[in-house]
Amino acid sequence: MNDIFSYNKITAEITAALKEKIGAHNVCADEEKLEAYSHDEVPQNAYDKKYTAELLLFPESTEHVSEIMKIAYEHKIPVTPRGAGTGLSGGALPAWGGIVMSFEKMNRILELDEENLTITTEPGVVTAEISRMAAQHGLLYAGDPCSGDASFIGGNIAENAGGNKVIKYGATGAQLLALEVVLPDGSVTWFGGKRRKDVTGLDFVHLMAGSEGILGIITKAVLKLMPLPRHSVDLLAAFPDTQSAIDFVPRIITEGGLIPASIEFLDHKALKLAEKYLNTEVPAGNAGAALIIQLENNDADLIEKEFEEIGKLSQKHGAVEVYVADTRSTKDRIWQARKSVPEAVSFFYSRYTKEDLAVPTAMVPRLLEMIREKAEADGLEWIAYGHAGDGNMHCTIISPDCADWHERLHAAQERIYAELIKMGGTLSGEHGIGFKRKGYMKFFLDEAQLELIKRVKLAFDPRNILNPGKLVDWER
Ligand SMILES: Cc1cc2nc3c(=O)[nH]c(=O)nc-3n(C[C@H](O)[C@H](O)[C@H](O)COP(=O)(O)OP(=O)(O)OC[C@H]3O[C@@H](n4cnc5c(N)ncnc54)[C@H](O)[C@@H]3O)c2cc1C
Known part of the structure; x- marks a missing residue:
C-alpha cells in the first residue's frame, strides 16, 4: 500500500524535459501562483495543513497533455488536473505535491454541429460560454451548475456536476456523447462518439463522468444539444x-x-x-x-x-x-x-461545512427536519438551500467560534450521516468526494464496492499518479 504513494520529486532535468515538450512559457514554479492553484473553494482551514504543488503546467493541446503524462508516468510524479478551482470537495488540491495541470489555455469551442445537435469543446471552456454559444444557434446546453459563470466543462464532467436543471434534463453526465481522454501513461483514446446509441464495449464515457480526475484527463468533450x-x-x-x-x-x-x-x-x-x-x-x-x-x-x-x-x-x-x-x-x-x-456562506463565515446530501425526493422533508434536530442538539447553526426537485440539499452547518470547532463539526457530520443512511441518502449528490469526503465513503459503500473502486483506479492508473489521495481511501 505504501508503495503506491511513493513518488519522486521534480528534478531540474524533468523540468527541462517538460519545458522542451510544452514550451517554457507554459511551465511555472512561481510560489505565489503555486499557492493560488493549490486549493479549490473548500476553506483551507478544513484540513490539517496546506498542500502545494512543485510545478504548475498550462498545456495548450492534447499532445501537450500526453507528453506531460508520459514524463510523469516514467518518473512517477503525481499530477492533479485542475479546472477553474470552484470545486467543493478538495478535488483540485495537490494532495501529494508534484504537478498541477491547469486547462485554462485549452479553452476553445471546436465545433457546433447543428445537424447532429452536438457541441465539441476543450476542457477549459467556461460552462456558461457553452450555453451562450448554443443559445446563439437556438439550441440548449442543459448543464447548469450555479457556478456556471466560472466553472470549466472539464471540471463539470469530472464531478458530474448537477445544478439547477437536473430534474428535467439530468446532470452533466446525461449531456455527454463522447470524450477524448489522455490516460495516465500518456496514451490518447476516444470514448463514445456523436452517435446517440452505442453499446460497443463498456460505457467508459459515463464512467469518466464523476471520476474526479483519478482515471484519465478529459481533453475534448462532445456534448448533446437540444432545441432551446x-x-x-x-x-x-x-x-x-x-x-x-x-x-x-x-x-x-x-x-x-x-x-x-x-x-x-x-x-x-x-x-x-x-x-x-x-x-x-x-x-x-x-x-x-x-x-x-x-x-x-x-x-x-x-x-x-x-x-x-x-x-x-x-x-x-x-x-x-x-x-x-x-x-x-x-x-x-x-x-x-x-x-x-x-x-x-463563504464570505460571511470561516468555519463551516457545506454538505451535499442527496436523498430520494420524498425524503427531503424528513432530511431537513433531521438536520434541524441534529444541529440544534449539537448547538450548531445551519442554513438550508439547494436542489429540492432532485433531492439534493446543501445543508451548511456552521460552527461557533471555539477551539474545538473541527471536532464539533466532524461529530455532527457523523451523526447526520448515520441518519442519512437510514433514509436511503448518500454523501454527495454533485460536489464529489475528492479530498474532503473520502474518509466518510466507508459509511456509505460496502467493502466489495470500495475494493472494486480501487481495482478500477489501478486498472486505469497502475502507478497511482493521477490525482492521488482523492475519492479512494487507501488508508482505510
Ligand atoms: C458558488 C458555487 C456554486 C456551485 N454550484 C454548483 C452546482 O450548482 N452544482 C454542482 O454540481 N456544483 C456546484 N459547485 C461546485 C463546482 O463548481 C463544480 O464541482 C464544478 O464542476 C467544478 O468545476 P471546476 O472547473 O471549477 O473544477 P475544479 O474544482 O478545478 O476541479 C474539480 C475536479 O475535476 C478534476 N478535473 C478538472 N478538469 C479535469 C479534466 N480536464 N480532466 C479530468 N479531471 C479534471 C479535478 O482534478 C478535480 O478533481 C459550485 C461551486 C461554487 C463555488
Whole structure:
C-alpha cells in the first residue's frame, strides 16, 4: 500500500524535459501562483495543513497533455488536473505535491454541429460560454451548475456536476456523447462518439463522468444539444416555513402533473444571507422559506396555463405570495438570490461545512427536519438551500467560534450521516468526494464496492499518479 504513494520529486532535468515538450512559457514554479492553484473553494482551514504543488503546467493541446503524462508516468510524479478551482470537495488540491495541470489555455469551442445537435469543446471552456454559444444557434446546453459563470466543462464532467436543471434534463453526465481522454501513461483514446446509441464495449464515457480526475484527463468533450425552449417563466413562491415549502415540492409533479426545469429551495436564513451579501432586498426576502420553480416549453399559451396552475396550487398548499418573473431582469433578480447563497456562506463565515446530501425526493422533508434536530442538539447553526426537485440539499452547518470547532463539526457530520443512511441518502449528490469526503465513503459503500473502486483506479492508473489521495481511501 505504501508503495503506491511513493513518488519522486521534480528534478531540474524533468523540468527541462517538460519545458522542451510544452514550451517554457507554459511551465511555472512561481510560489505565489503555486499557492493560488493549490486549493479549490473548500476553506483551507478544513484540513490539517496546506498542500502545494512543485510545478504548475498550462498545456495548450492534447499532445501537450500526453507528453506531460508520459514524463510523469516514467518518473512517477503525481499530477492533479485542475479546472477553474470552484470545486467543493478538495478535488483540485495537490494532495501529494508534484504537478498541477491547469486547462485554462485549452479553452476553445471546436465545433457546433447543428445537424447532429452536438457541441465539441476543450476542457477549459467556461460552462456558461457553452450555453451562450448554443443559445446563439437556438439550441440548449442543459448543464447548469450555479457556478456556471466560472466553472470549466472539464471540471463539470469530472464531478458530474448537477445544478439547477437536473430534474428535467439530468446532470452533466446525461449531456455527454463522447470524450477524448489522455490516460495516465500518456496514451490518447476516444470514448463514445456523436452517435446517440452505442453499446460497443463498456460505457467508459459515463464512467469518466464523476471520476474526479483519478482515471484519465478529459481533453475534448462532445456534448448533446437540444432545441432551446421558446418560452420560460420563473415563479418564486414564498411560504411561511420550511416544512410547507418542502411539502409542496412533490405536489407540483403529482397534483400539477408538471415536470419543471428547476425546483430550488431557500430557507429563511438563506434568503436573509443572500440579501446581506447582495446588499439589496430579494423577492420574498422575509418569507419563512421560498421555492424557485422554472417552467420551459414552446407554447406561450400553455406556459401561461402552467404557471397559473402552479400559482394556484402553491397557494392551496400554503404559499403566502407568488412572484412571476418573465422578463430578463425579474428572472435575474430571482436567480441572483439563489446563486449568491453559496458565495455568501463563504464570505460571511470561516468555519463551516457545506454538505451535499442527496436523498430520494420524498425524503427531503424528513432530511431537513433531521438536520434541524441534529444541529440544534449539537448547538450548531445551519442554513438550508439547494436542489429540492432532485433531492439534493446543501445543508451548511456552521460552527461557533471555539477551539474545538473541527471536532464539533466532524461529530455532527457523523451523526447526520448515520441518519442519512437510514433514509436511503448518500454523501454527495454533485460536489464529489475528492479530498474532503473520502474518509466518510466507508459509511456509505460496502467493502466489495470500495475494493472494486480501487481495482478500477489501478486498472486505469497502475502507478497511482493521477490525482492521488482523492475519492479512494487507501488508508482505510
Ligand atoms: C458558488 C458555487 C456554486 C456551485 N454550484 C454548483 C452546482 O450548482 N452544482 C454542482 O454540481 N456544483 C456546484 N459547485 C461546485 C463546482 O463548481 C463544480 O464541482 C464544478 O464542476 C467544478 O468545476 P471546476 O472547473 O471549477 O473544477 P475544479 O474544482 O478545478 O476541479 C474539480 C475536479 O475535476 C478534476 N478535473 C478538472 N478538469 C479535469 C479534466 N480536464 N480532466 C479530468 N479531471 C479534471 C479535478 O482534478 C478535480 O478533481 C459550485 C461551486 C461554487 C463555488
